[in-house]
Amino acid sequence: MRAIVLHGSPRRGGNSDTIAASFVKGFKERGNVEIIDFVLNDMNIRPCQGCESCMTSQDHKCVIDDDMHQIYSVFEDADVVVWATPMYWGYMTAQMKIALDRMEALAMDPEKYWVGKEFVAILTYRHHYQSTVGFFERVQDYFRFKLNVLAVCTMDTESREDFHVSSKPEMLEEAYQLGIKLGSV
Numbered sequence: 001m002r003a004i005v006l007h008g009s010p011r012r013g014g015n016s017d018t019i020a021a022s023f024v025k026g027f028k029e030r031g032n033v034e035i036i037d038f039v040l041n042d043m044n045i046r047p048c049q050g051c052e053s054c055m056t057s058q059d060h061k062c063v064i065d066d067d068m069h070q071i072y073s074v075f076e077d078a079d080v081v082v083w084a085t086p087m088y089w090g091y092m093t094a095q096m097k098i099a100l101d102r103m104e105a106l107a108m109d110p111e112k113y114w115v116g117k118e119f120v121a122i123l124t125y126r127h128h129y130q131s132t133v134g135f136f137e138r139v140q141d142y143f144r145f146k147l148n149v150l151a152v153c154t155m156d157t158e159s160r161e162d163f164h165v166s167s168k169p170e171m172l173e174e175a176y177q178l179g180i181k182l183g184s185v
C-alpha cells in the first residue's frame with residue numbers, strides 16, 4: 001500500500017499537517033505501507049501555463065520541467081492520496097491549487113491514475129470548507145476515486161479564537177481511525 005500526502009499549508013506542524021500525521025499514524029498501524037510526503041510550499045512547482053501540451057501530445061506529459069514530476073512519477077502507484085490543506089479565502093491554498101492544476105497532465109487517463117484510489121481531503125478552516133469538498137464531489141463521477149473528507153474547524157465559535165488541533169484529541173482520533181481503515185483495505 002502506498003499513500004501520497006500532499007501538504008498544502010505553508011505552516012509546518014499546523015492544523016492540516018497534524019491531522020495528516022494522525023491519519024498516517026493509523027495508516028501505518030497495520031502492515032507494510034509506504035508514505036511519500038510532498039510539502040508543496042517547499043517545492044518548485046510552477047502554475048499551469050495552459051499550453052495544452054498534455055492534452056495534445058501523444059504521451060500526455062507536462063512540458064514544464066520542475067518538481068511536479070516528483071509527484072507525477074509516484075501518483076500512478078498510489079492507493080491513497082491525501083490532500084491536506086487549510087481553507088484560504090474560501091478555497092484550498094494556492095500551493096495546493098497550483099499542484100491540482102498541474103494534475104491536468106494525469107487527467108487524460110483516468111483509468112491509469114484515478115479510478116479506485118482512496119482520496120482523503122483534510123480541510124482545516126474557521127468558517128467554511130464546503131467549496132473544496134464541492135470540487136472533489138463534482139469531479140468524482142468522472143474520475144471515480146473514493147472520497148473521504150476530514151473537515152475540522154479550528155476556531156472556537158464562541159470566543160472566535162483559533163486553537164491548534166492537537167488540543168482536540170477527538171479530531172485526531174477520527175483521522176487515526178480512517179488511517180487504520182484505509183491501511184487495512
Ligand SMILES: Cc1cc2nc3c(=O)[nH]c(=O)nc-3n(C[C@H](O)[C@H](O)[C@H](O)COP(=O)(O)O)c2cc1C
Binds near residue numbers: 014085087089091
Ligand atoms: C490567509 C488566510 C486565509 C484564510 N481564509 C480562510 C477562509 O476563507 N475560510 C476559513 O474558514 N478559514 C480561513 N483561514 C483559516 C485557516 O484555514 C485555519 O486557521 C486553518 O486551521 C489553518 O490550517 P494550517 O494550520 O494547516 O495552516 C485563513 C487563514 C489564512 C492565514
